[in-house]
Structures are given as C-alpha cells and as structure tokens.
Amino acid sequence: MMDLLLPEFVLWALLVPMGLIGLLTLASRLSQRAGERRAVRGRIICRLCLHAFEDHGTATLPECPGCGAMNERGRSRRLG
Numbered sequence: 385m386m387d388l389l390l391p392e393f394v395l396w397a398l399l400v401p402m403g404l405i406g407l408l409t410l411a412s413r414l415s416q417r418a419g420e421r422r423a424v425r426g427r428i429i430c431r432l433c434l435h436a437f438e439d440h441g442t443a444t445l446p447e448c449p450g451c452g453a454m455n456e457r458g459r460s461r462r463l464g
C-alpha cells in the first residue's frame with residue numbers, strides 16, 4: 385500500500401513548494417510594482433527643460449535643480 389502512495393507523495397512534495405514559490409514571486413512582483421509607484425509619486429519632470437528630478441519635500445511648487453523653474457506637483461502636464 386505504501387508503495388502505491390509514494391508517487392503521489394512525491395508529486396505533492398514537488399507541487400506544493402512550486403506553488404509556494406510561485407505565490408512568493410507573484411507577491412514580490414506586486415510589492416515591487418507598489419514600490420515603483422511610490423517612487424514615481426515624488427518624480428517631477430521640469431516643464432521647461434524636461435529635467436527629471438525627485439522631490440519628497442512639502443513644497444507645493446518644487447524648484448527644478450536644472451533651470452530653477454517652479455514646477456507643479458502631480459499629474460498636471462500642460463505643454464506649451
């Protein structure tokens with residue numbers, strides 16, 4: 385009887401860790417994406433010189449380190 389159950393046990397012993405690894409990689413990928421989103425939130429692209437910089441301060445109009453222009457924080461990307 386034990387000999388018949390052995391292949392099944394081996395199958396589970398292989399499938400369960402593989403499933404766990406798959407779940408872990410999925411979770412890590414999701415957390416990585418969340419981290420990228422967090423990083424993008426502080427990223428500002430200058431509307432004048434297109435210099436990309438990060439600002440994590442509290443200023444409503446972060447100053448571009450490249451040209452000194454004041455840039456609006458957030459999604460507002462008015463061109464021209």
Ligand SMILES: [Zn+2]
Binds near residue numbers: 430
């Ligand atoms: Zn600039």
